[in-house]
Amino acid sequence: MSKELGRKLKLLRSGMGFTQSQIAVQISVDRSTYSNYERAITEPEIKTLIMLAHIFGVDVDYLLSGEVKNTKVADSASTPIYSLKKDEQDFLIRLRLLNNKEKESVMGFINGILENKG
Numbered sequence: 001m002s003k004e005l006g007r008k009l010k011l012l013r014s015g016m017g018f019t020q021s022q023i024a025v026q027i028s029v030d031r032s033t034y035s036n037y038e039r040a041i042t043e044p045e046i047k048t049l050i051m052l053a054h055i056f057g058v059d060v061d062y063l064l065s066g067e068v069k070n071t072k073v074a075d076s077a078s079t080p081i082y083s084l085k086k087d088e089q090d091f092l093i094r095l096r097l098l099n100n101k102e103k104e105s106v107m108g109f110i111n112g113i114l115e116n117k118g
Contacts (some may be wrong), residue, residue, distance in 0.1 A: 006040035008063055012056040013038070027051045045088045054096045079081060
């Protein structure tokens with residue numbers, strides 16, 4: 001198991017203000033299992049790595065490579081994740097797990113609700 005992968009997972013998660021429990025729920029593992037990924041005790045399956053890459057907004061390549069890159073966790077003009085409420089953080093995690101077509105569908109649904117409010 002690469003200690004570098006565990007270090008990157010922890011850095012990305014904490015940099016975005018997520019708890020281990022929040023990430024674990026979204027990838028359908030126990031918190032202790034996710035903790036083991038960060039501590040380089042066990043390694044995630046490839047499908048889990050793909051989900052983690054989507055959540056953190058990085059390539060799987062970045063997670064697996066030994067190369068350390070500076071990763072911009074959030075746009076400086078955007079709201080930092082840690083200032084969002086828990087339900088907003090959970091929504092963002094779930095949104096990142098969707099493909100582009102699914103995201104468009106969700107946005108259409110949300111826009112429809114907002115149009116009906118006005």
